[in-house]
């Protein structure tokens with residue numbers, strides 16, 4: 186579904202990604218691990234096509250089509266979506282309006298989906314608030330995933346869904362992600378994604394297929410996400426550089 | 431000569447002395463280039479209004495098809511139609527101010543040029559000497575008028591001056607929502623509109639006032655507005671200008687005389703073309719518990735030049751008011767100049783504040799919306815709409831659509 190080929194990305198003229206190669210197949214969910222500041226967010230931004238994350242070489246393919254030079258709204262229309270690590274304040278636009286716009290943009294007329302999704306993510310009381318204005322860390326995360334649930338991308342990228350979310354709400358977020366990726370549907374699993382995580386909590390819900398460790402601008406290690414996570418927890422990221430996996 | 435006659439004579443003399451007096455702000459307009467408005471025939475029913483006038487009214491927020499609790503329609507120099515809906519008879523009155531002066535001569539001593547000196551500038555002087563009607567609205571004590579009143583002032587001819595004088599009185603405990611739409615009809619691109627408005631809000635009354643202007647590109651507009659507020663009175667004003675004008679200058683004053691009076695001003699300005707706009711409000715907080723806000727949202731495109739002013743003046747310790755101006759420049763030829771003034775006179779505990787910010791829409795926010803699938807121009811128009819926070823109660827949905835359309839077209843232009 187998503188094929189990243191030897192991607193090199195600069196941010197403000199600094200090379201952050203130095204040849205990332207990654208393949209996520211239909212129905213698969215991968216997790217991306219790595220120390221702070223290695224470029225995990227940068228990879229998601231580059232896949233989404235956010236201006237400022239400049240692809241200097243390499244290619245991106247989505248369902249076989251080269252999307253390296255597409256605008257981000259075209260990527261979104263093709264089925265790529267993102268829950269940002271940081272939600273900017275969107276003044277004058279309520280979360281409800283935002284939700285309606287997302288549904289309409291993606292051809293859904295049934296507005297009842299909106300309130301349903303809001304309930305499931307405990308976002309109902311946020312609907313009348315301006316998007317991202319004065320949201321706590323946890324509220325921002327829930328509101329991001331709420332929007333993804335409405336957008337229903339074929340390929341969803343989620344940047345640190347659990348950071349700032351208290352333990353009670355982790356279950357909400359975890360369940361929403363499971364729904365987003367249709368992890369419970371065995372036969373018809375079509376949706377895929379890439380999730381950045383720092384903690385193991387979210388793994389309990391995701392049952393991810395593969396994990397990758399990003400360091401020094403490249404993916405240095407890939408494998409079973411639980412094993413990877415366990416190794417990192419006991420030995421630290423530096424071991425990853427030496428690892429032969 | 432009667433007492434009323436004496437007063438009027440004194441007013442006229444003062445006005446004559448100010449005919450050449452330039453206004454404190456805004457470009458000077460040579461009124462001698464323009465002609466007087468013509469009289470128009472009265473109509474018995476709004477069905478007689480031409481579709482052209484109806485359309486002009488609609489784009490100024492007045493839906494003539496859907497009558498208000500009271501309706502006043504003026505075309506050029508004549509009040510052509512005034513009506514109070516049946517259920518509201520006895521609760522309010524709405525009529526041409528000329529008739530009101532005949533029926534209630536005491537208006538002259540109580541309300542006529544009482545808040546705005548007739549010799550303020552040449553425009554007020556002109557409004558007195560070449561007065562072409564205006565509306566008189568009175569809502570009787572404790573009447574709550576829950577559907578809007580409509581006043582519509584149209585200009586259908588070229589190169590005219592329309593100079594109206596409006597008087598609004600809300601008696602004790604009365605509540606009303608007035609929508610005033612002012613517009614020129616297609617084909618009358620050039621002209622002058624002078625509007626003197628004196629509002630009297632008695633104890634505990636509440637007035638929500640919306641004024642929408644929709645003039646031609648060669649119009650000069652000079653509203654002169656003042657509001658006197660007694661104890662517990664509430665006033666909320668929204669001014670909307672979305673279309674290019676040659677110049678517009680207005681600086682309404684709210685006199686918060688009574689305790690706990692509360693005045694809220696909002697201006698929503700979308701300045702296009704070569705518009706020169708100079709707009710603001712003054713709040714004079716004179717008693718305990720007075721509160722106020724003066725908020726403006728300005729988008730300037732093309733070569734438009736916008737001055738936003740605000741003056742908060744406090745005379746009492748227990749007062750609080752805030753001034754806020756936010757602006758976006760969409761093109762390098764446009765200008766926004768924000769001039770806030772806070773004055774406190776011997777009231778060390780008064781709290782006045784202001785906040786001004788001029789800057790572009792954030793790239794990060796535009797990208798955020800694009801990541802959800804919105805085209806760049808859709809994102810811009812949505813954010814601009816959000817920025818202007820156009821959510822005015824009681825305006826026709828067609829006008830809303832029209833405002834959105836203006837923003838949409840402009841977002842496309844400024845890409």
Ligand SMILES: Nc1ncnc2c1ncn2[C@@H]1O[C@H](COP(=O)(O)OP(=O)(O)O)[C@@H](O)[C@H]1O
Pocket residue numbers: 196197201219220221222223224225226227228237
């Ligand atoms: N918008 C940006 N402007 C400037 N530098 C950035 C920006 N985004 C990321 N960077 C830089 O790129 C590097 C990678 O950042 P990021 O992708 O956010 O890392 P991670 O998500 O792995 O913590 C860091 O050095 C960071 O400072």
Ligand SMILES: [Mg+2]
Pocket residue numbers: 225226227270344
């Ligand atoms: Mg990050």
